[in-house]
Amino acid sequence: MNLKHARSCFKGILIRESLRFLNQRARFFAALVRPLVWLFIFAAGFRSVLGVSIIPPYQTYVLYEEYITPGLLGMIMLFNGMQSSLSMVYDREMGSMRLLLVSPLPRWFLLLCKLLSGVAVALLQVYVFLLIAWFWEVRPPVSGYFMVIPALILSGLMLGALGLMLSSFVTQLENFAGVMNFVIFPMFFASSALYPLWRVRDSSELLYWVANLNPFTHAVEFVRFALYSEINWQAGLITLLCTLFFSAVAIWGYDPLRGFLPRKGGPAT
Amino acid sequence: MSNDDTDASLSARNINFSFGCKAVLEDVQIAVPNGQFVALLGQNGAGKTTLFSIITGLYAAHGGEIRIGGHDLRMNTEAALASIGVVFQRATLDRDLTVKQNLRYFCHLHGIATSELQKRIDAALASYGLSDLQQRKVTELSGGQQRRIELARATLHDPNFLLLDEPTVGLDHANRMEFVSNVKTLCKERNVGVLWATHLMDEVEDADYVYFLHHGKILFEGGSADLLKEHGKKSIAELYSHLTGQPADATVI
Numbered sequence: 001m002n003l004k005h006a007r008s009c010f011k012g013i014l015i016r017e018s019l020r021f022l023n024q025r026a027r028f029f030a031a032l033v034r035p036l037v038w039l040f041i042f043a044a045g046f047r048s049v050l051g052v053s054i055i056p057p058y059q060t061y062v063l064y065e066e067y068i069t070p071g072l073l074g075m076i077m078l079f080n081g082m083q084s085s086l087s088m089v090y091d092r093e094m095g096s097m098r099l100l101l102v103s104p105l106p107r108w109f110l111l112l113c114k115l116l117s118g119v120a121v122a123l124l125q126v127y128v129f130l131l132i133a134w135f136w137e138v139r140p141p142v143s144g145y146f147m148v149i150p151a152l153i154l155s156g157l158m159l160g161a162l163g164l165m166l167s168s169f170v171t172q173l174e175n176f177a178g179v180m181n182f183v184i185f186p187m188f189f190a191s192s193a194l195y196p197l198w199r200v201r202d203s204s205e206l207l208y209w210v211a212n213l214n215p216f217t218h219a220v221e222f223v224r225f226a227l228y229s230e231i232n233w234q235a236g237l238i239t240l241l242c243t244l245f246f247s248a249v250a251i252w253g254y255d256p257l258r259g260f261l262p263r264k265g266g267p268a269t
Numbered sequence: 270m271s272n273d274d275t276d277a278s279l280s281a282r283n284i285n286f287s288f289g290c291k292a293v294l295e296d297v298q299i300a301v302p303n304g305q306f307v308a309l310l311g312q313n314g315a316g317k318t319t320l321f322s323i324i325t326g327l328y329a330a331h332g333g334e335i336r337i338g339g340h341d342l343r344m345n346t347e348a349a350l351a352s353i354g355v356v357f358q359r360a361t362l363d364r365d366l367t368v369k370q371n372l373r374y375f376c377h378l379h380g381i382a383t384s385e386l387q388k389r390i391d392a393a394l395a396s397y398g399l400s401d402l403q404q405r406k407v408t409e410l411s412g413g414q415q416r417r418i419e420l421a422r423a424t425l426h427d428p429n430f431l432l433l434d435e436p437t438v439g440l441d442h443a444n445r446m447e448f449v450s451n452v453k454t455l456c457k458e459r460n461v462g463v464l465w466a467t468h469l470m471d472e473v474e475d476a477d478y479v480y481f482l483h484h485g486k487i488l489f490e491g492g493s494a495d496l497l498k499e500h501g502k503k504s505i506a507e508l509y510s511h512l513t514g515q516p517a518d519a520t521v522i
Binding site: 002008011012015016020023024095096098099101102103105106 | 326353358361375377378379
């Protein structure tokens with residue numbers, strides 16, 4: 001693979017994804033409104049009910065809004081990862097995915113470019129959200145705004161790779177929309193995004209373990225610590241391993257030997 | 270046609286493919302020499318799209334060898350794919366983008382230098398009389414314009430082999446004939462080998478060579494003029510009907 005060509009390809013995919021995102025303004029606002037509703041309404045409503053004691057990385061008691069902000073960043077990455085994969089199923093049905101996959105570059109690289117472009121678009125949404133949250137008095141340390149970038153990229157890659165993996169096995173748009181509901185909501189609610197795990201354990205030991213096995217929990221914790229200028233090595237390592245696993249399965253799923261469009265009875269012949 | 274010419278645009282030998290137990294292609298052999306317009310005829314379900322998916326690396330054949338521009342598709346995939354220009358059966362232009370943005374995206378995928386990119390786009394669009402459409406959104410274009418833009422796009426990286434999978438489906442007669450004429454000109458002027466899959470007979474009446482794909486096998490092949498003479502038929506449609514026993518009218522199998 002020629003480095004210049006690889007760079008040109010990544011640039012092309014990144015520009016395309018950005019243009020599509022900008023052209024679909026409704027998508028941008030929907031992506032932003034979702035976490036803001038949680039921040040403005042849900043968090044405000046539950047502020048007095050859900051007290052959060054001092055747990056790392058927090059040095060003092062924090063408001064519930066502050067606690068759920070990293071979870072909402074995770075939510076943006078999660079929805080974006082899945083939306084990006086949904087667009088791949090759409091692209092595949094519409095044919096533009098074929099155009100990408102017959103490009104003269106290794107398939108793993110093309111899929112990686114697609115993932116990274118999706119993450120770049122999500123990062124933009126995250127920072128707009130953080131800006132609004134700042135006015136809502138969610139103000140992590142300034143260094144946190146920079147330290148969180150690698151954590152967001154890795155988490156975004158993991159969630160994008162998960163979506164990619166699912167998209168390689170699901171062949172119809174309608175089915176994939178269903179799968180998203182079975183993935184997004186359980187992943188989000190059975191995690192530490194909305195409540196600390198010690199609180200979950202108080203009410204359900206089983207849910208506590210489910211949340212512990214949920215990769216999204218570790219992505220959120222990785223982001224949470226980074227946002228407060230700390231590194232949660234364990235969460236980071238688990239997120240990395242999950243990223244590698246999901247990516248490997250996704251690349252296998254898009255392997256021509258399997259047929260990149262497996263479907264019952266085969267394709268149009 | 271001989272498959273021995275390793276410099277041919279395309280040489281596919283003994284291609285086999287199946288979905289589970291269902292054999293879709295059996296021992297298919299196809300060759301497309303440089304500068305020739307080769308037609309692949311077959312009914313829906315004959316295996317044309319599967320064969321094209323294999324040639325473009327979307328599926329891997331379960332046996333056989335494919336060489337494109339002299340490069341082995343399995344061993345040297347990137348070089349082989351760099352030699353192909355494809356117009357898929359389904360439109361692959363991004364409807365959210367303008368024509369120019371679509372073409373630039375393609376140039377990036379093929380590693381065309383930024384300094385040269387716009388020149389190539391201008392030239393490709395000019396050659397099909399589409400220059401004034403650069404800033405238009407794909408959704409604003411007619412079906413015929415979209416297909417011609419896809420043809421222009423398929424030539425941006427100077428491929429020596431063009432693969433067209435029923436590219437005129439959905440177009441009216443005048444647009445179909447204009448498209449065919451564009452491809453034939455390209456074939457002769459740039460010495461590009463063309464493999465054109467279709468079930469529309471009138472598009473390939475004067476093809477240099479014809480393959481009849483039937484139930485996943487090459488049933489007959491030959492120069493179209495030779496085949497017509499040999500079987501005493503006046504048109505490819507008649508010939509198809511005669512060879513396969515399937516009814517065919519002037520334009521559609």
